[in-house]
Amino acid sequence: MATRSYTSRRELDEHTFHPAVALLVPVAFIILQALLPKPFPKLAILDLPLIATIFFAVSRRNPIAGTFTGMVIGLLQDVLTNQYIGINGITKSIIGYTAASIGFKVDVDNLSTRSLMCFAFSLAQSGLLYLIQNHLLGHLGVPVLWLHELIRAVVNTLVAIPIFFLLDRTRSDE
Template sequence: MATHSYTSRRELEQHSFPPAVTLLVPLAAIVLQALLPKPIPRLAILDLPLIVTLFFAVSRRNPVAGTLTGAAIGLLQDVLTAQPVGVNGMAKSVIGYIAASIGVQVDVENITTRIVINFGFSLLNSMLLFLINRRLLGLPDFHILWLHELVRAVVNTVVAIPIFLLLDRFKRTE
C-alpha cells in the first residue's frame, strides 16, 4: 500500500553553500559585531552572529550542523568581545540545534516564519545569556532589562529579514 506524505519537497530540502560563503559570512558578522559598536554604540543592540547562526541552521536543516555552526560562531564572538569564552558558544549552540530542528519541521522560507523565528530566538538568546551568566558563572550582579531585550529582538528581526533574503541567493540544494 502506498503512503502519501503531506510534507512538501521544499520543506525537506537541505541547502549547502559555497565554502567562501560558509566561512566569510560568519566571519564578517563576527568582525562587524566586534567593531561597529565602538564608533557607533547604538549598534551594540544588534547581534549579527545570532542572525547568521539562525540563517545557516534553518537552511541546512541538520541539528548537528546547526549546533556546530552555533558553537563555532559563538566561540569566535566570545574571543573578539569582552564576554568570557564559551558564553556565546553555549547559547548559540543551543540556538543552532533548536533552529535546525525547527527547520526540519516548518517551512522556513516563508517571511512570516522568518520573522517569528528571528524574534523568538533573539529573546531565547537573551534568556540563555542571562542563565549562563547568572547560574553557571555565578554573576549575581548580571541583570536583564526585558523591555530592552524586546526592543533588541525587534531590531534584530528587522535587520535579519534583508540579510536572510540576501543570503538566500547563495543557497545550493543538496
C-alpha cells in the same frame, strides 16, 4: 497513473552553500559585531552572529550542523568580545540546534515564520545569557532590562529579514 516519491522532506529542502559563503559570511558578521559598536555605540543592539547562526542552521536543516555552526560562531564571537570564552558558544549552539530542528519540521522560507523565529531566538538568547551569567558564572544580581531585550529582538528581526533574502541567493539546492 500517478507515482509517489519517497524522498523525505529533508532531502528535498536541505540547502548547501559554497564554502567561501559558509565561511566568510559568519566571519564578516563576527568582525562587524566586534568593530561597529566602538565608533557607533547604538549598533551594539545588533547581534549579527546570531542572525548568521539562525540562517545557516535553518537552511541546512541538520541539527548536528546547526549545533556545530552555532558553537564555532559563538566561540569566535567570544574571542573578539569581552565575554568569557564559551558564553556565546553555549547559547549559539543551543540556538543552532533548535533552529535546525525547527527548520526540519516547519516551512521556514516564508517571511512570517522567519520573523517569528528571529524574534523568538533573540529573546531565547537573552534568557540563556542571563541563566549562564547568574547560575553558571555566579554573577548574581545582574539586572536584566527586558524592555531593552524586547527592543533588541525587534531590531534584530528587522535587520535579519533583508539579510536572509540576500543570503538566500547564495544557497544551492542539491
